[in-house]
Structures are given as structure tokens and as C-alpha cells.
Amino acid sequence: MSGRSVEQSWELHHRAVGVTPMATQTHSKAPRPALREVEPCFLVRGEGCRVWDVDGNQYIDFRNGLGPISLGYAYPSVNEAIAKQLQDGVVFSYAHPLEVEVAERLTEIIPCAEKVRFLKTGGEAMAAAHRLARGFTGRDHILTCGYHGWVNSMREGVPAATKSTYTALPWGNVDAFQTAIDAQGADDIAAISVACDYAEIEQGHQFLPALRAMCDRIGALLIFDEIVTGFRLRRAGAQEYFDVTPDLAVFAKGISNGVPLSVYLGRADVMDAVKSVVISSTFGGDTLGLAAASAVLDVYEQEDVIGTLWARGQQLHTGFGELAERHGVDAGFSGLPPVGLLRLPTTEDRVRFEGECLRQGVITFSVYYPSYSHSEADIDEALEALGRAVQQLKNPTA
Ligand SMILES: Cc1ncc(COP(=O)(O)O)c(C=O)c1O
Structure with a gap:
């Protein structure tokens, strides 16, 4: 997953700033200057639980359009x-x-x-x-x-x-x-x-x-x-x-x-x-x-959509809890599995954590929205990335 470039995203962002206040219609979608190297400002395609940015990078997405993608992209x-x-x-x-x-x-x-x-x-x-x-x-x-x-x-x-x-x-x-x-x-x-x-x-x-x-x-x-x-x-x-x-x-x-x-x-x-x-x-x-x-x-x-949202959310919450404990980081999900909120030690930790997740190919948000298209294997794959991001919090040079 290394060697990602988000150059085209940020070029487009630069153009957008000239014509669109905040470069987006939705405040929560505004990219963060601190994540200039990794944040994809513009996404162009989605399928299932995955999305692709304008530079062609692929991500597992937990933002899900800020909530509306319940079944999966392009269902x-x-x-x-x-x-x-x-x-x-x-x-x-x-x-x-x-x-x-x-x-x-x-x-x-x-x-x-x-x-x-x-x-x-x-x-x-x-x-x-x-x-x-x-x-x-x-x-x-x-x-x-x-x-x-x-x-x-x-x-x-x-x-x-x-x-x-x-x-x-x-x-x-x-x-x-x-x-x-x-x-x-x-x-x-x-x-x-x-x-x-x-x-x-x-x-x-x-x-x-x-x-x-x-x-x-x-x-x-x-x-x-x-x-x-x-x-x-x-x-x-x-x-x-x-x-x-x-x-x-x-x-x-x-x-x-x-x-x-x-x-x-x-x-x-x-x-x-x-x-x-x-x-x-x-x-x-x-x-x-x-x-x-x-x-x-x-x-x-x-189909059992609701049961699946709960199950995938639970898999994510439990898996992340184990990772945080293993790496000695005081972090974890609160709330219920279909709408869990990730707690991290500090605001700076959140930016670093989310940046590392992006680098590993996972889009995160304060709330994590599982969709019906996240399979068990997708959650496992995402947890691997989240694990590396947690490890980075503890040991930034690892
Ligand atoms: C709980 C809640 N209510 C209302 C809204 C506003 O919905 P919209 O952005 O479609 O106007 C949101 C949007 O995130 C929300 O999360």
C-alpha cells in the first residue's frame, strides 16, 4: 500500500478552492492540510465497501458517504x-x-x-x-x-x-x-x-x-x-x-x-x-x-441487513479493542456496532491515526459506518491497516 500519490486530488482541491468555499459542499468532507500527503480530496467511483480516488488509489470506506451508503456502493x-x-x-x-x-x-x-x-x-x-x-x-x-x-x-x-x-x-x-x-x-x-x-x-x-x-x-x-x-x-x-x-x-x-x-x-x-x-x-x-x-x-x-451491520460492526469494535490493548494505546469504540464512535487519546492522535489509515488504504471518520457490503474478510483487512495505524501512534518510527 506504500507509494500512494494523491497529487491529482490536491491539484483539483487547489482549483476547487478558487470556485467553491471550503472546496466542498459538506464541511465534514473538507480535506485537512495536515494530511496533504495522504488525504484523497476527490473520490470518483465506489463498489461494495470500496472506493477509488482521482489518483486511482483504492480504499475500504467506513465513512460511507457520511452515512447514507447502507447496502454498499453501486449496489x-x-x-x-x-x-x-x-x-x-x-x-x-x-x-x-x-x-x-x-x-x-x-x-x-x-x-x-x-x-x-x-x-x-x-x-x-x-x-x-x-x-x-x-x-x-x-x-x-x-x-x-x-x-x-x-x-x-x-x-x-x-x-x-x-x-x-x-x-x-x-x-x-x-x-x-x-x-x-x-x-x-x-x-x-x-x-x-x-x-x-x-x-x-x-x-x-x-x-x-x-x-x-x-x-x-x-x-x-x-x-x-x-x-x-x-x-x-x-x-x-x-x-x-x-x-x-x-x-x-x-x-x-x-x-x-x-x-x-x-x-x-x-x-x-x-x-x-x-x-x-x-x-x-x-x-x-x-x-x-x-x-x-x-x-x-x-x-x-x-436479507438480514441489520444483523449484518451489527455483526460487522462488532467484529470491528472487538478487533480494534484487541489491537489497542496489544499496542498499549488507550483507544476504543464506544456506542453500538452499527454506529460506533472511535475514541483516541488526543486530537493530534486522531489526525495521525486517520492519516496512517489512509496510507494503508482505509477511509475512517469519527463514526464508523459498516455497510452490508463489508464482508468479514474486508473487516479483517481493515483491521490489519488499523493495527498498523495504532502501532504508529505508539511508535511513530516503526
Ligand atoms: C443526525 C443527523 N441529523 C440531521 C442531519 C442533516 O442531514 P442532511 O445533511 O441530509 O441535511 C445529519 C447529517 O449528517 C445527521 O447526522
Whole structure:
């Protein structure tokens, strides 16, 4: 694996900087100057669990497009479904039957889903859920937990008046939610909107039922952001794994194996408020996303995708734990196997570790997403590379 060159990647990066702020549309994809010698800024092809960069280097990928590649790159049955649909058209002047078919299938497998609607990105669908909650309850304030996409991030550029209608609170801390409710006034809380924290996800067994009870008590809606947990932890995500049914939920990423599609769904009476709230998009319900989702649903129905994601993730977590112990490095995975978070001693260690992984042909991220296409042998191969990277942390000259 030595002798890799990423020259073409960085030449393209240089050009991109001239026309694209950050040289990418997605902050987490921005290459790191410290990894100038090894980081592939541009990928051009994927197949199964592997991707190729513009210089022709091959990698085993655990970023998986930052989560959406649930089955694997260029998964044959999904590709066939998209190609077939493409012949007939992508967006029409009236609704397409796939909108009904996929919605019906989702109501069958997702506990909270009585009615379903489609959009294109996760953050947009979360914004729709928040808007619906406000429209339905007639209340303004939303208590949030976790990242819900840039549209809902109360950063620079958001009016103070809008910021004042959100309170961001920590995962697992029921008291913090109660304090915020007391401070804000229960009558002003439209919803509690929560995305799981991967490292401490098992706290969900206590935390999520407590939020459910809290919402019921104050007449607020409970919204689950299942953008990552859906089609990964379980098909129906955290609500299935923790057995807590929210009023609304949002799915994206894994549901369509990388073809842009997001879904907001939930209680019929709340969802029916879209008419007066007005949530409407030209590209909501495009046929390529839905054809992909239909093919993905078939695979999840016919094969043990979820079991495989857990098994491969567990193999990775256990194998890495043994490597770290053998090399005397205080590092390891926390969280559950389909969405594990790698803990390394320091930030500098992370950059060095990830650089060495790239040099060894493995793309990593803070969260490691196994896909259905990672075989046991692929995980073993990746572990060899990760082992060399751990060894380098302990002994940089080895
Ligand atoms: C939990 C969670 N919610 C929301 C989002 C936003 O989704 P999108 O980037 O499709 O807008 C993400 C994206 O990473 C996410 O991980």
C-alpha cells in the first residue's frame, strides 16, 4: 500500500478552492492540510465497501458517504431500479405511484408512521417536522438534542428572534430538559426533537421514555431524528430499538443507499397539518430517490441487513479493542456496532491515526459506518491497516 500519490486530488482541491468555499459542499468532507500527503480530496467511483480516488488509489470506506451508503456502493439491485426508472422520467407534473407505494411500505414497518411525506435532505425534513410541530400545537419553542442539519443549526446568520425559539440540550440529561421547560413555560413548548448521541446511545433506554413521558405531560410533540439511526440500528431506527414511539420522525441517509431522499412521517393528525402549515417542494417525491428506496426496502425485507451491520460492526469494535490493548494505546469504540464512535487519546492522535489509515488504504471518520457490503474478510483487512495505524501512534518510527 506504500507509494500512494494523491497529487491529482490536491491539484483539483487547489482549483476547487478558487470556485467553491471550503472546496466542498459538506464541511465534514473538507480535506485537512495536515494530511496533504495522504488525504484523497476527490473520490470518483465506489463498489461494495470500496472506493477509488482521482489518483486511482483504492480504499475500504467506513465513512460511507457520511452515512447514507447502507447496502454498499453501486449496489446492483438499487442501481437497476434507478436505471429502469430513469428511462421513464424523474419528476412529473403530478404525483407518481411510487410516492404511494413507498409511503405505504413505511407505514407498515415504522411504528410512528401513519402518514408519510418526502423531501430531499435530512435537515430540510427536520425543519419540516419542527414547522409541523409548531403549526399543530400553536406553540413556538423547540427543545433540541443533537445535530439536525444546517438549516436547524442556530449559528451565525440566524436572527436572534429565531434563535430564541430553540434551546439545545445535552443527551441523557432529563433534568436539563425539565429545567428548560420550567424556565420557558410548559405551554410554550411545541416539541422535543432528539437525535441519538452515538457514544452514549444506550442511555436511550432511560432517556427516551423519560422524554416521551415529559412530552405527554406538557402536551408537546416528541420528534426523533432517525436520519442516521434509521435502517442502521434497526430498520425503524431508535424507535424500534428503544421501543419508544415518537409523534413524528425523520428518516434519510440509509433509506435510499445514497440517492438523495428524506422522509418525514408520523401521526396522521399532525402530518395532515402540512396543508395549512404549507410544506411543499418541487423535488419532494422525485422518482429516483423513491425507486432506490423501494429497492432498499426489498433488500432489508429479504436479507438480514441489520444483523449484518451489527455483526460487522462488532467484529470491528472487538478487533480494534484487541489491537489497542496489544499496542498499549488507550483507544476504543464506544456506542453500538452499527454506529460506533472511535475514541483516541488526543486530537493530534486522531489526525495521525486517520492519516496512517489512509496510507494503508482505509477511509475512517469519527463514526464508523459498516455497510452490508463489508464482508468479514474486508473487516479483517481493515483491521490489519488499523493495527498498523495504532502501532504508529505508539511508535511513530516503526
Ligand atoms: C443526525 C443527523 N441529523 C440531521 C442531519 C442533516 O442531514 P442532511 O445533511 O441530509 O441535511 C445529519 C447529517 O449528517 C445527521 O447526522
